[in-house]
Amino acid sequence: MGEQAKTTRQQQREATRARILEAAVRAFTDKGFHGASTRDIARLAGTNQGLITYHFSSKEALWRAAADALFADLELRLREKLENVSTRDPREYAREIIREYVRFSAARPELFRLMVDEGKVADERLNWLVDKHIKSRFDALAPELSKIAGLDGELLPHxxxxxxxxxxxxxxxxxxxRRLTGLDPARAAAVEAHADFVANLMLPSR
Amino acid sequence: MGEQAKTTRQQQREATRARILEAAVRAFTDKGFHGASTRDIARLAGTNQGLITYHFSSKEALWRAAADALFADLELRLREKLENVSTRDPREYAREIIREYVRFSAARPELFRLMVDEGKVADERLNWLVDKHIKSRFDALAPELSKIAGLDGELLPHxxxxxxxxxxxxxxxxxxxRRLTGLDPARAAAVEAHADFVANLMLPSR
DNA sequence: TTTTTCGCTTGTCAATCGAATAATTAAATG
DNA sequence: CATTTAATTATTCGATTGACAAGCGAAAAA
Structure with a gap:
């Protein structure tokens, strides 16, 4: 039977850590950094507040771990897509990247919520986000996409x-x-419709 | 001399009320409803926390007053523009509305911040926002614009x-x-560039 | 089995929250 | 001037915040 029931101790540790982290992602992106309390997060994770200090030492550190997790999800998703594109045409290639980014935003709306929350005020958390996660991705991806779209360099931020x-x-x-239009954007058909709409917006076919 | 120096009493009252309201708009849209404390708001307004209860009775009521003020700004801006459009061509007319909406977003980014903050969680504040401010504007404006853009009705929310x-x-x-790209989007030239970019995106000329 | 380790729970701390009340001060009124 | 009114300030309340310390109890190690 080899390694059937592994280290029950470390397994449990990782499981609770993951539960706290996912609860933190939810709470931080729902209510913002100040609005989410560590007790809210603990309750969401099904544990108590002391465990947060134990696993993550501080609320700030927990927030950074939550942000890391969100960007890791984005990285995984886009990297996987970049390797498995069906077309070779650069324009259709870029359109498929855009579509996949839309699908990711539907699956993990928390990343956009976090970026809007933290992008509003110039503080240490924003500096950390930009320097650690955003800057490198922007510098790597944006020029390539703008070349395909035939964009003037000055228009790149826009x-x-x-x-x-x-x-x-x-x-x-x-x-x-949902309340305004009656449409649930999370439904699969709506996600694909939005992906096509945005792709056509940014890069109209021919 | 008639009513030269009006009621100094009521004038002062209105002035402090306005100062508190503007501070509330800033604080609520910076840190979210839970993250902004009434003491923060009072300090921003140059007064003390007791005055907030006196003028607005509760934090919830102050938040609603702040939202009302933001939508009043939007209403004023768009109404003024709708009456003074230079062109009669429906497409160019719609493009100019879009441009003016971009200019408003630059002048009052707080409205968008508020809508993202509150649109994330289905609670009473969201219901109040949609029912009082958003629904009527969406129903009035969207069909007209979608007709001009030649949109399928199903694509309207998208x-x-x-x-x-x-x-x-x-x-x-x-x-x-600013930190990511070095561009200050609030500068007048950047605002106009973005207005043109978005107008061309949604309604390309010819 | 005995001992050690460590994931976890509980309780406490000063600080801060929203709200209410009391006290103060200056303008409006007679 | 005296009196009333009301805008503002100061104080206080119970509840909640993040962080920390002490102890528990079961798994791991001896």
């Missing part, structure tokens, strides 16, 4: 934020969308 | 949120944009 906003907002405010 | 996100995000996260 295209970047227009794309991010157009792709993600509807999923970030899904409860509002 | 176009609505894509437009809102593309138009407003860059200004809502201006501090992030």
């Amino acid at each position: 295209a970047f934020y227009a794309l991010a906003g157009a792709a993600s907002l509807i999923f970030a405010v899904a409860p509002e969308c | 176009a609505f949120y894509a437009l809102a996100g593309a138009a407003s995000l860059i200004f809502a996260v201006a501090p992030e944009c």
